[in-house]
Amino acid sequence: MLTVLANGTTFRVLYVEDDQQMAAAFYQAFSETASITIVASLQEALYYLKADPNIDLVVFNDRLNSTSFLNAIRDNQQIGKLSTILLTGESAVDLNAEPYRGRVIDVFHYGYSEAAFQTRLSYLILKKQYAEKKHSAEDEEHEHAQGRMPIGKRLFDITLSFLLLLMISPLLLVVAILVKLDSKGPIFYGSKRVGMGYKVFSMYKFRTMRTDADQMLASMASKNMYNVKKVEEATDQICEECQLAGGICQRPLFLDDKQVCEKVHFRTEKAKAMFSKFKEDPRVTRLGKILRNTSIDELPQFYNILRGDMSFVGNRPLPPYEAEKLTASGYARRFAAPAGLTGLWQVTKRGGAAVSDQERIQLDVLYAKKYSFRTDLMIVIRTLKAVWQKENV
Template sequence: MPLSKRLFDFVLALVGLLLLLPLFALVALLIKLESGGPVFYYSYRVGNGYRIFRFWKFRSMRPDADQMLASMKNLNQYQASTSAAAGAMQAASGTCACGQTCQAQLIDKQGNKVCEKYHRQQQKATGNAAFIKIVNDPRITRIGSFLRNTSIDELPQLFNVLRGDMSIVGNRPLPLYEAERLTTDQFAARFLAPAGITGLWQVSKRGKGGKAGMSEDERKALDVEYARNYSLKKDLGILLRTVPALFQQENV
């Protein structure tokens, strides 16, 4: 990470934490009153260079949220439906059939050659979407919904910025199960950029369906674009666009 970006991050995070201490205390009280349990939640995330670190947030879900996830994967909005997946598979095999050379060749688990486009379509059809997002997630508490809609739940990541785990602006650090699905040459470049609290895809496509209307591949492409072109000047532009994005009813 460039020294200028690191200094900018450290100063902004330190000042932000000092100014936000009263808000931290209020949020902690509200979380305790509604659902008990811990105020903060951490999960292991993958950032720059596939480095794994503890990623902190205000807890916005029920204490047993992780245990509930396994039974809810069918609700993932990035998961192709059975009919849509079948259509995608048919379209892929019609233009890029296994064994042809129109796409980069991969080796599947059985040792057979298969084109990369066909392989990606097959992953979507069999439940291997890289991102997970559930509409009207029942694991989210009432105060948690407010924290997410205002992005207040993200504020503890300022501690990650102070430690150097993250930057203010960068690509979102991914859970391990998502990161392991983005190791192909096409998308691995996203991990060349620092992990960030906000980033390019979070402020993109405003007024055109917003982030809720953004496909998984569009998110991946924006991550790669940021990793290849990031600079302090562009970070400042993203920060300025983050402020109005906070007032959209979506997670930033």
């Protein structure tokens, strides 16, 4: 069923593709989620956008000269800010380089997974829904639910973060020097995070990992602390329902030209963890372990608080790949609260306490519903007691 937004409109996608087979496949896969318009060239896309600039997303095939398209978008004030997803055959695309920076929000390679694209599309739709609800006049009285930072909380953040940065500036200088001497790489690490109202920003820390940490992540999936403990199921295994039917699969699903049981497949997918965290992480440097155990690596986030990206207390901002998994309404509620340096989850489940990703979400949602100055003060006090942690995570 086509997603209808709060104002009665649909999420609109302009797909730029001259291959009729690819265009038809895209329309068939995503037309039930969004309103799809297909054009076959760069010129048609620019003409369409000038005539109707209210497009939510452009999906552009790199083969049709994406560089010229992005430069034209940049120079045309009538079109305004536009989000673009690039389809490409290139092995690597630097989204921080021109002309991609600020205009291309994601890259999918030819032969991409429709499920992965659907997840990204659902995230963008939910983000727009949230923005519309946030500015709805009838919801103004529910400031917490709509993700609006209370003025008193913001003034407190500005004052305290400025004073703390001033006081600890000598310590920041010493740590910066030590990080540079300990291992090669930059002093600070800025990673993309999704915070309050689905705002994406760069969250800063002192670098505590090796420069190849991201490349090591894929090989460490089995060590994820949030993995659900389960018996491994073979891909050709059938479910209990199929076994009762004499071993004949009642719900066959074809993936990569191979038949699997649909029920087993989705049970396996559901069991995959939503968050990533590791004990005795081999990516962490020698100095990084000390900085993490004392939480000194978090100190540059006072700058994020001063900027307004975060608050002292809130829900931890998530990497985009984690935030995109929390698109269900019950999960999305956590993004109504400010992103925080510390929060209810950290002080409730700090140290050796067992924690699942579902427990973490529930605590985040609870904070979003009930946060107040009194709640924040309690969390700050408990954070000060827990800050000298002993757990290497």
